[in-house]
Amino acid sequence: xxxxxxxxxxxxxxxxxxxxxxxxxxxxxxxxxxxxxxxxxxxxxxxxxxxxxxxxxxxxxxxxxxxxxxxxxxxxxxxxxxxxxxxxxxxxxxxxxxxxxxxxxxxxxxxxxxxxxxxxxxxxxxxxxxxxxxxxxxxxxxxxxxxxxxxxxxxxxxxxxxxxxxxxxxxxxxxxxxxxxxxxxxxxxxxxxxxxxxxxxxxxxxxxxxxxxxxxxxxxxxxxxxxxxxxxxxxxxxxxxxxxxxxxxxxxxxxxxxxxxxxxxxxxxxxxxxxxxxxxxxxxxxxxxxxxxxxxxxxxxxxxxxxxxxxxxxxxxxxxxxxxxxxxxxxxxxxxxxxxxxxxxxxxxxxxxxxxxxxxxxxxxxxxxxxxxxxxxxxxxxxxxxxxxxxxxxxxxxxxxxxxxxxxxxxxxxxxxxxxx
Numbered sequence: 001x002x003x004x005x006x007x008x009x010x011x012x013x014x015x016x017x018x019x020x021x022x023x024x025x026x027x028x029x030x031x032x033x034x035x036x037x038x039x040x041x042x043x044x045x046x047x048x049x050x051x052x053x054x055x056x057x058x059x060x061x062x063x064x065x066x067x068x069x070x071x072x073x074x075x076x077x078x079x080x081x082x083x084x085x086x087x088x089x090x091x092x093x094x095x096x097x098x099x100x101x102x103x104x105x106x107x108x109x110x111x112x113x114x115x116x117x118x119x120x121x122x123x124x125x126x127x128x129x130x131x132x133x134x135x136x137x138x139x140x141x142x143x144x145x146x147x148x149x150x151x152x153x154x155x156x157x158x159x160x161x162x163x164x165x166x167x168x169x170x171x172x173x174x175x176x177x178x179x180x181x182x183x184x185x186x187x188x189x190x191x192x193x194x195x196x197x198x199x200x201x202x203x204x205x206x207x208x209x210x211x212x213x214x215x216x217x218x219x220x221x222x223x224x225x226x227x228x229x230x231x232x233x234x235x236x237x238x239x240x241x242x243x244x245x246x247x248x249x250x251x252x253x254x255x256x257x258x259x260x261x262x263x264x265x266x267x268x269x270x271x272x273x274x275x276x277x278x279x280x281x282x283x284x285x286x287x288x289x290x291x292x293x294x295x296x297x298x299x300x301x302x303x304x305x306x307x308x309x310x311x312x313x314x315x316x317x318x319x320x321x322x323x324x325x326x327x328x329x330x331x332x333x334x335x336x337x338x339x340x341x342x343x344x345x346x347x348x349x350x351x352x353x354x355x356x357x358x359x360x361x362x363x364x365x366x367x368x369x370x371x372x373x374x375x376x377x378x379x380x381x382x383x384x385x386x387x388x389x390x391x392x393x394x395x396x397x398x399x400x401x402x403x404x405x406x407x408x409x410x411x412x413x414x415x416x417x418x419x420x421x
Contacts, residue, residue: 021107021112043148044061045062052109056098057106064140066080068140080140082137085103113138114138116229121136124137126368132389149200172206173350174222174229182199198232201229305405308327313408314407323379326378348374372407379414
């Protein structure tokens with residue numbers, strides 16, 4: 001019987017993955033200056049999940065790095081280590097067969113290169129100066145060569161995580177808004193929409209998004225639920241208008257909704273009303289019933305902040321274009337100060353700003369000034385520039401008290417940024 005020749009039997013398989021890892025190793029020119037092999041290891045660890053390296057692979061690479069010395073990473077040198085599979089198995093707490101699989105996977109991921117001796121044994125020696133004289137084992141140069149690549153991968157992964165967090169935040173806001181509108185509509189007996197069905201649909205969308213890893217699919221779900229939120233909001237406004245017309249112009253609907261954060265004490269609850277009260281009366285959240293010559297804003301004397309807005313030509317349309325993501329509901333109405341004030345009060349509810357803070361802003365800045373300030377706060381919070389919306393609004397109110405708040409210039413800056421985008 002003729003035997004089939006197998007000249008490579010017993011040796012490591014040289015395939016495309018091995019060749020790619022070897023080519024990557026050749027690109028390494030050594031570290032100089034303040035760059036160290038520890039930084040390369042840290043960059044790899046940050047990018048490990050994104051490149052498909054499991055926790056055991058990370059542990060393996062970490063272990064191999066521990067056997068190198070700083071001089072091995074200098075120009076003209078080679079970071080080689082030569083532990084046996086048995087030693088690796090003992091350190092990692094796994095079987096030898098699993099070690100072989102991990103080493104093969106590390107080569108496939110272009111993290112290490114195997115440098116075998118003629119007899120297949122690993123070993124090496126260092127001279128008196130600590131440099132490697134000879135060695136056969138695993139070459140770690142690919143990680144050094146890919147240090148910048150790993151850093152970029154980690155940055156992209158961080159950006160994606162932040163985008164996912166923002167999408168999930170918007171998802172939660174939309175679901176809560178639908179639930180709040182539906183509850184108020186049910187309490188008031190409003191018709192024109194299947195309120196409970198909308199709440200259940202929103203819940204199903206959020207449940208489906210929980211285990212979603214694909215950011216594009218998550219963005220589509222957020223777009224879908226935000227469209228439903230807009231439709232529910234339009235239906236709510238329409239139904240409320242029908243009820244108001246039936247009750248008469250002089251009446252109002254006042255629904256107290258407790259949205260006070262659990263960590264806030266002595267906070268007045270937000271309310272929703274269909275009649276705007278004068279500036280010297282108790283200020284409450286809601287839409288104004290009557291309109292004045294100023295596009296639905298109260299006919300009280302202008303505050304210094306409102307005068308500043310007029311000076312810079314900041315009207316409802318200007319604010320709507322500068323903060324379109326916050327003021328999208330203006331497209332559903334006639335773009336008056338009455339509508340903008342309602343949006344501002346809604347944003348205050350979303351951001352858990354207590355009623356005392358809002359009323360103080362209205363007292364100092366006037367209704368138009370407080371609404372413009374609240375829109376600016378909501379826009380900055382959405383952009384990640386503000387983490388404590390209530391504290392930021394209080395700071396603006398304090399600046400307005402001493403005449404140092406200039407919302408006119410603020411909105412011109414926001415408008416310029418919006419036009420650039």
